[in-house]
Amino acid sequence: MFQQIVDAAPRFFSYYNVLFLLQALAATFLLSLVGCVLGFLFGFLLAVTRRTTGWRLLPLRVLTIVYTEAFRRIPFLVTLMLVFFAFQAVRLETSMFTVALISVCLIATAFIAEIVRGGLTSVHHNQWDAAAAMNFTYLETLRYVIVPQAWKVMLPPAFSFFVLFIKDTALASQIGVIELTFAGKVFANKGFPSALVFGTILVLYFLLSWPLARFGRWMEVKLAPTRTR
Amino acid sequence: MPQLELVDLRANYGDHAVLERISFSVDKGEIISLIGPSGSGKSTLLRVLVGLLPPAAGSIRLDGQEVDYKNKASVRDVRSRMAIVFQQYNLFQNMDVLANVTIAPIKVKGQSPADAQAYAKQLLDRVGLGHKLHAYPDQLSGGQQQRVAIARALALKPEIVLLDEVTSALDPELVNEVLDVIRLLAADGMTIFFVSHEMAFVREVSSKVIFMADGNVVESGTPAQIFDSPQQSRTRDFVGKILRH
Numbered sequence: 001m002f003q004q005i006v007d008a009a010p011r012f013f014s015y016y017n018v019l020f021l022l023q024a025l026a027a028t029f030l031l032s033l034v035g036c037v038l039g040f041l042f043g044f045l046l047a048v049t050r051r052t053t054g055w056r057l058l059p060l061r062v063l064t065i066v067y068t069e070a071f072r073r074i075p076f077l078v079t080l081m082l083v084f085f086a087f088q089a090v091r092l093e094t095s096m097f098t099v100a101l102i103s104v105c106l107i108a109t110a111f112i113a114e115i116v117r118g119g120l121t122s123v124h125h126n127q128w129d130a131a132a133a134m135n136f137t138y139l140e141t142l143r144y145v146i147v148p149q150a151w152k153v154m155l156p157p158a159f160s161f162f163v164l165f166i167k168d169t170a171l172a173s174q175i176g177v178i179e180l181t182f183a184g185k186v187f188a189n190k191g192f193p194s195a196l197v198f199g200t201i202l203v204l205y206f207l208l209s210w211p212l213a214r215f216g217r218w219m220e221v222k223l224a225p226t227r228t229r
Numbered sequence: 230m231p232q233l234e235l236v237d238l239r240a241n242y243g244d245h246a247v248l249e250r251i252s253f254s255v256d257k258g259e260i261i262s263l264i265g266p267s268g269s270g271k272s273t274l275l276r277v278l279v280g281l282l283p284p285a286a287g288s289i290r291l292d293g294q295e296v297d298y299k300n301k302a303s304v305r306d307v308r309s310r311m312a313i314v315f316q317q318y319n320l321f322q323n324m325d326v327l328a329n330v331t332i333a334p335i336k337v338k339g340q341s342p343a344d345a346q347a348y349a350k351q352l353l354d355r356v357g358l359g360h361k362l363h364a365y366p367d368q369l370s371g372g373q374q375q376r377v378a379i380a381r382a383l384a385l386k387p388e389i390v391l392l393d394e395v396t397s398a399l400d401p402e403l404v405n406e407v408l409d410v411i412r413l414l415a416a417d418g419m420t421i422f423f424v425s426h427e428m429a430f431v432r433e434v435s436s437k438v439i440f441m442a443d444g445n446v447v448e449s450g451t452p453a454q455i456f457d458s459p460q461q462s463r464t465r466d467f468v469g470k471i472l473r474h
Contacts, residue, residue, distance in 0.1 A: 130319035133279050133386065134333040135308045144332060148323040 005196045012192050012200075024183035025204050027097065031104050031169040031179060032208065033222035036162045039108020046109065047116035048142060064113070071110035076171050079103045084175055106164070111161055119154030120146055151223040159216030163209045180204055202224075230293050232257040233278075233389065238287035240270075240277050247273045249444045252285070255437075257388075258418045261472055262431040264455075265441035266467065271424040272316070275391040275443075278422070279313045280304040312382035316394040320366040320376040320381070326353065327362040330381045338385065345384070352380040356410045372403030379410055389420040396427055397404075428471050432456055440464045 021086045046064045049057065071079065087094050123146045131141040173182035184201040188194050231254035240248040248270045255261055276282040278289065280298050284322040287318065289296045291310065297303040320329050330349035334340040353359050356376040366374055375395055382390055392411065396404045408430050414421060415434050425431055431438060431452065438455040440448045440463075448464045456472070461467045 126315060126317055126319040127321060129281055130315065130321070133308060133313045134283060134381075135305055135337045136333070140336060143322070144336060145321050149321075 001193070001195060002020055004193050005199075008193050008196055012187070012196055017187070020186075021180075021204070023202070024178055024180045025208070026089045027172075027177060028166065028169055028205075029208060031097075031100055031172060031177075032162070032166040034101055035104030035108040035165060036175070038105045038167075040158070042105070042109040043112025043114075043147040044116050046113035047120060050113070050117060051120060052138065068110045068113045071106055072114065074107075076103065076107055076168050077174060079107055079176055080171060096172075096175050096177045099175060100169070100177045103172075104169060107168075108161075108165060111165075112158060114163065115154055115157045116150075118157070122153040123149045139222035148223070152220065155216060155220045155223065157214060159219075162216070164214055166209050166212070167205065231255055231290075232259075232292060234290040234293075236290070238274075238277065239285045239291060240273060240282055241285045242282075246285075247444050248277065248284075251444075251446055252287075253439060253446060253449060254376055255420060255422075257420055259436045260415050260421045260423060260434050261451075262435040262438045263424045263441060264420065264426070264428070264438060264467070265430060265447075268443075269441040271442040272393050273444075275313055275393050275424060278391060279311055280310055281313075309385070310387055311389040311391060312385050312387035313391040313393060314375070314378045314382045314395050316397050318366070318371075318378040318398075320377055322366050324362045325365050326358065326369070326377050329366070329377055330384045333381070335382050337363075342402055349380065349384055352383050353377070357406065357435065358395045370403060371399045372406045375399060375403075375407050376410055377408070379414075383414075387419075389422065390414065391422040391424075392425050394426070396425065406466060414473075426471075428456070430455050440467065442467070 017104070035072040044067060049060055050064045050068075052061065074082070080100065083103045083106070084096075084099045087099060120142075127145050127149065128141060136144070169179060170181035172179055173185065178186075179202050183199045184197050234254040236252050238248055238251040239246065251270075251274060265271055265272065271283060277298075279282050283298045284395075289298075291307060296307050298307075321332065324332060327346065327349055330353065331342065331345040333347070334345040335342055342434075350359060350362065353362065356379055358373060358376055358380070360379075361369065361373065365378070369377065375398075379390075379392075379395070396407050399407065404427065408427065411421070411423070411430075412434065423431065423435065433452075435452050437449060438452050439446055440455060440459075442463050448459060448461045454460075455464060456468055459468055
């Protein structure tokens with residue numbers, strides 16, 4: 001088998017194949033990046049909305065709860081299909097990549113919302129009391145007091161979710177998005193040794209997720225609330 | 230006109246009544262000590278005053294003006310005039326001492342950082358912590374944290390300071406350093422609400438002592454009246470027990 005890989009390697013790493021792999025890598029990278037960034041943003045908004053009080057925002061709170069609970073339970077593949085058929089139903093022309101992009105955002109938002117909520121809840125209630133007694137508004141309390149203390153609880157699960165998430169984007173290959181796993185299948189179908197093809201894909205996935213995990217560790221240290229900094 | 234007047238004040242935690250028909254008034258510069266067994270509603274009363282627990286009925290008047298605790302602007306006004314110091318200090322764990330004391334003046338009151346810091350340093354010097362400006366709360370002893378909390382409350386230049394069992398969480402040898410700071414405040418003529426079990430201190434500094442039990446004011450009077458000749462049997466029991474120890 002090793003000989004087979006060595007023989008096929010020059011052909012496999014031809015200019016056009018490498019270009020194709022890089023394009024696929026870029027697609028996986030983009031799906032992950034947009035999913036993580038928008039997911040964090042929207043997830044944060046949902047978590048913050050869920051912690052509000054007062055009847056005026058009640059409908060919004062109910063919506064966030066329904067959304068988070070629903071999308072954390074629906075498999076990613078089903079979400080992909082849902083978004084795909086939703087576009088079909090309204091007869092909107094769109095690329096598979098956009099469908100995948102929207103799906104990753106929907107899923108990431110739901111998961112991150114729960115991670116952020118956990119982080120916010122972990123901060124002792126007396127911190128809210130102290131801020132309220134000094135006339136901080138809800139958003140000021142979050143910004144200056146709660147979120148800086150919640151980072152250390154939110155970041156580890158958030159980044160382990162991001163790493164899992166990069167791998168989950170492979171499911172987008174099921175609807176024909178050309179990302180890493182899809183590229184692997186294409187090369188395997190072309191007759192390249194599977195060990196070579198998927199070995200390469202494995203390395204590329206690793207190269208995507210390892211720096212992310214390192215970045216997570218760096219952020220944890222950087223945002224540590226007190227003298228552990 | 231009294232500075233603060235409570236009339237038939239009631240408050241509940243859910244269905245449970247924690248304050249029932251509390252009425253008394255406070256003049257400017259008075260030091261009011263609230264004493265009584267645990268669960269009598271002393272701390273709750275302070276929480277109601279700063280709007281952390283909405284009153285269920287009755288009224289609170291500040292300088293003759295009734296406070297509407299359902300109205301955000303009214304609550305903001307109260308909180309800008311009264312500052313509370315909590316039993317567990319509640320310092321912001323993500324900030325050093327100086328930031329803890331200056332954050333509200335800068336972000337809430339819109340003071341310039343330079344002014345806020347200059348005043349904060351002055352206050353921290355007064356409470357004996359001028360050398361700990363950049364320490365984080367978890368690097369300080371309980372007594373030091375409580376003194377920072379007092380400085381933080383004073384940084385907002387309140388008219389009334391509410392001290393909620395500020396020495397209860399402290400080791401005995403740290404109690405005095407906090408009490409010394411309160412003596413300084415008292416000497417300044419600030420109106421102070423003092424919830425405490427430090428009876429000797431209560432007796433020394435208070436202008437009025439209010440004995441509470443089961444959410445009611447049982448008896449109030451000068452320290453001499455409450456400690457030497459209590460009129461109610463519950464007050465006698467409580468004072469008797471406390472003074473025996």
